[in-house]
Amino acid sequence: MDDFIIYSGYLLLLVNLILYSYSFFIKKKGISFYVVFLVFSFLLQMISEVLFLLKMNNLVLFNFFFIGQMVLLGLFYNKLMQTIRQKTFIICSIILGLMVLSVNFFLEPSQFFKFNLFQIALTSLLVVVFAMMHLYNILAGEKEFYYVTIGMIIYLLGSTVLFFVGNLTIGLSTEFKFFTWTLNAILVVLNQLFVLFEWKNSFYKKAVQTKLC
Amino acid sequence: MxxxxxxxxxxxxxxxxxxxxxxxxxxxxxxxxxxxxxxxxxxxxxxxxxxxxxxxxxxxxxxxxxxxxxxxxxxxxxxxxxxxxxxxxxxxxxxxxxxxxxxxxxxxxxxxxxxxxxxxxxxxxxxxxxLPPVLDKFGLHAGLQELCLEFSSLKDVEVHYNCNSNFSLLDNDRHLHVFRILQELMNNSVRHGKATTISILFEDINGFTNCTYTDNGVGFEIESSESKKGLGLKNIESRITFLKGTMVIQSAVNKGISVVFNF
Incomplete structure (x- = not known):
């Protein structure tokens, strides 16, 4: 059952990756950074799966994923922002975040091989703040990337807490060890469903409309 | 510990x-x-x-x-x-x-x-x-017939009037607005549009009376500020508001004008 949820998350991610790439490269619709983010997520998921199967520590990748997620989603929301002030805020936040994290890793290199709580909190919070800014922008306008944003906020709020207790769960017995990861996998599936729904809403209909024209 | x-x-x-x-x-x-x-x-x-x-x-x-x-x-x-x-x-x-x-x-x-x-x-x-007495006594249909006759005899323009609706005399207050709208449109068509053919069609659609007005005049650019400021159009708009109806105007330079409104 756990495997089923995890693999359906991967499958949904792959489907979304294909759909968004199709819309971006063929129909010239969407934002490049989001497609890059999907590719990045998929690649990291696959590599970490391989590392898991080889029984190697994949937490380095996990830390890397969080940083990549912040940068790529930051750039994605940066594209969606409407004022120079908002754009500057996002770019400055990303640079500042990266600098703080570099110092953090420099001071404590061991953090690379476990759940770095500071990093998880900082990157997730920044993405949630960017997402909130985007929600604020689309309050009275067209709902551009609305479902993606909602899905991302729900996922990050849930999964961040699960990752916080990550270091603790390592010490648990095998019976309960994977419980948090099952919960996380459900959140991933939910998030990917939101992403899929966004594609159906924003890109699929438009593709049909263009055909009709 | x-x-x-x-x-x-x-x-x-x-x-x-x-x-x-x-x-x-x-x-x-x-x-x-x-x-x-x-x-x-x-x-x-x-x-x-x-x-x-x-x-x-x-x-x-x-x-x-x-x-x-x-x-x-x-x-x-x-x-x-x-x-x-x-x-x-x-x-x-x-x-x-x-x-x-x-x-x-x-x-x-x-x-x-x-x-x-x-x-x-x-x-x-x-x-x-x-206020044409015909409109008051015999209703919108007769009033419009007279108006069209007047235009075609006096202003050298061909007017096709077609009515597939029944107008009740009880609704004359509202019909006066319709009459004025058409009067304004026809005046505009002749004066500004230099139209030679005007057609007016009334039909009942979904419980509303629909009026389609078209001419073959010079038309105008709807988005231009000049046409937006026009007093005549504003007047028509306010009458449509009184009638609680809707209106769609379509026109382009040298393409005539088409106005569809319901009430």
Whole structure:
């Protein structure tokens, strides 16, 4: 059952990756950074799966994923922002975040091989703040990337807490060890469903409309 | 005890980060709601301002139209009636002069009769222009038929009038608006559009009466500021608002005009 949820998350991610790439490269619709983010997520998921199967520590990748997620989603929301002030805020936040994290890793290199709580909190919070800014922008306008944003906020709020207790769960017995990861996998599936729904809403209909024209 | 220390430290860190995360999250959410409320209120104020602006423009259009109408009536009365009555008065004075020959009396009387009948005729025309009696007595259909006849006979334009609806006399107050809208459209078509063919079609669709008006005139650019400012169009718009109907205008330069409205 756990495997089923995890693999359906991967499958949904792959489907979304294909759909968004199709819309971006063929129909010239969407934002490049989001497609890059999907590719990045998929690649990291696959590599970490391989590392898991080889029984190697994949937490380095996990830390890397969080940083990549912040940068790529930051750039994605940066594209969606409407004022120079908002754009500057996002770019400055990303640079500042990266600098703080570099110092953090420099001071404590061991953090690379476990759940770095500071990093998880900082990157997730920044993405949630960017997402909130985007929600604020689309309050009275067209709902551009609305479902993606909602899905991302729900996922990050849930999964961040699960990752916080990550270091603790390592010490648990095998019976309960994977419980948090099952919960996380459900959140991933939910998030990917939101992403899929966004594609159906924003890109699929438009593709049909263009055909009709 | 010593064995548990790193474990406890871990738990404390987790608690610290979790609570910190939720506190920051709560602050972000509160800020989000604060700014959202502000934005929504601002948008609503902007919307209301626009509505007020629109109402003001309509009101001023109504006032200007009223003044223009008064000016026109005053001019009509002055040119067509007062001037003739003046001459009638002058001629009547002539009659009071002594030693007039019979032929002179006859001449003056003929003049008076002639001028009074002209003045009467003009008075009737003015009254007719203000509110056609046919419209009042026989309803919109007859009123429009007369209007079309008038246009095709006087203004050198071919008018096709087709009516597939029944107009009740009870609705005459509303029909007066429809009559005025069409009068304005036809005047515009002839005066500005230089149209040679006009067609008007009435039909019942989904419980509403639909009117389709088209001409083959020079048309205009709907988005241009000149056409937006037009008093005539504003007047039509306000009448449509009174009728609680909707209107769609389509036109382009040299493509004529098509107006569809329902009531």
């Amino acid at each position: 010593l064995k548990n220390t790193p474990y406890e430290k871990e738990i404390v860190t987790i608690i610290f980060y979790t609570s910190g995360f939720f506190i920051v999250m709560a602050i972000v959410l509160v800020l989000f709601f604060y700014f959202s409320r502000k934005k929504i209120t601002q948008k609503e104020i902007e919307k209301k301002d626009l509505e007020i602006q629109y109402q003001k423009e309509l009101l001023s259009a109504v006032i200007i139209t009223q003044e223009e109408e008064r000016k026109r009536i005053a001019q009509d009365l002055h040119d067509d009636i007062s001037s003739k009555l003046n001459i009638v008065a002058l001629n009547s004075h002539l009659l009071t002069r002594p030693n007039l020959t019979d032929s002179e009396v006859l001449e003056i009387t003929r003049n008076i009769i002639d001028l009074t009948s002209k003045a009467l005729d003009n008075a009737r025309k003015i009254a007719h222009g203000l």
